[in-house]
Amino acid sequence: MTVLVIGGSGFLGTELIRQAATAGHTTAATYATRPGTTSHAAWHPLDLRDPARVEAVMAEIGADIIVNASSGNAD
Template identity: 65%
Template sequence: MTTLIIGGSGFLGTELIRQARAAGHRTAATYHVTVPAFTSETAWYPLDLRDAERLAVIVAETRPSLIINASSGGADWATTAEAPVRLAMTARRHGSHLVQVSTDAVFSGIICGPDLALVV
């Protein structure tokens, strides 16, 4: 089984890679800016989640059974809100399961700006 971890170079992604490898999964992971120093036994792919074509190429090449999105786009709407939709559609087209991770380390839970806040 292959697990693709989107945002594998981050804090959570690093641990997810470790756990997947410990469970015997082949792993592939993405990074946005810098190739991680810990590259052994994991296939690494550069990815900007706003690039739907690049995402499709990576999923087609790795053929993962499971995709885990542990990326953080901060306040960038295209990365934080739109990209997970594209990721879900890509996963479905390729027959992959998708886990979308969100924590208060990724998303504070407050949306709509300072004048109108909605806590989710």
């Protein structure tokens, strides 16, 4: 099973990545400015305001589960 954590570089996202990896799931995560420090995920830059990029990341990862842990702070 592949898990995608949107906003994986934040506090909640980091914990979700850790739990998914511990459970044995392939894990991918996104970040807005810089990837998190965990090596348990494949990192992808993502701006949720860019629909084409969102579609590209979703297609590339093909996740079975998607968790949005982003803070939602848009400029």
